[in-house]
């Protein structure tokens with residue numbers, strides 16, 4: 001544990017597994033109070049217990065980031081508990097891969113509602129508090145937000161959207177001393193592929209994971225920690241991070 005982020009309040013969405021869980025643990029280990037949000041309350045409670053055992057402070061908030069009402073309640077809960085918000089990590093996301101001709105429209109809708117609208121609505125709800133604290137927004141996009149690959153049409157549309165939203169947002173809020181960072185990971189070993197409904201796309205991802213050394217969730221948490229632990233004059237706008245094995 002160290003004290004780099006002592007006095008700061010962070011909110012991490014999609015913190016019940018993978019990158020969000022690792023990021024919440026890293027921010028808490030650096031002294032931030034961390035609110036962890038997702039739908040699986042049991043996993044959030046386990047994470048809070050783990051953070052507290054390590055001497056940190058955390059709060060579980062059950063929220064569906066595809067629902068506007070849950071988003072507003074989530075942000076209100078953090079601010080009513082701790083009276084401020086310094087770091088927002090918009091990480092919740094799904095990757096429902098399928099060739100466009102076979103894509104399930106509900107999968108496309110879910111990705112847009114969560115990966116894009118959910119991230120945008122969370123940002124909007126948090127912005128007054130982040131302006132007050134001269135805070136920091138970290139948006140988790142993907143290599144798929146920079147390179148559009150076949151088989152990932154809908155997912156790439158949402159992740160390119162996150163990059164565009166983040167850059168426009170940065171230019172709106174920099175004068176308020178609010179920083180914006182977009183993180184673009186390549187393949188990371190997490191639960192992300194578990195929800196793919198297209199059998200061939202799911203098998204393709206499993207094959208890639210079996211034949212390369214993917215990144216770990218902690219590798220991405222390190223990148224996020226780097227961005228949010230810089231002095232206020234340093235605005236790390238973008239981090240593109242691939243496994244060495246990835247083309």
Ligand code: NDP
Nearest residue numbers: 014016017018019038039040064065093142188190191192
């Ligand atoms: P995981 O599946 O392990 O984590 C996804 C998180 O998002 C979970 O905590 C999940 O919690 C949460 N989530 C999903 N749906 C919702 C919802 N409707 N409301 C609230 N939370 C939700 O995958 P990763 O850690 O890999 O994914 C995190 C982010 O990283 C995503 O945005 C993903 O696109 C991005 N990313 C991942 C890469 C990878 O290779 N793994 C590469 C590039 C980017 P719960 O189900 O409990 O709600």
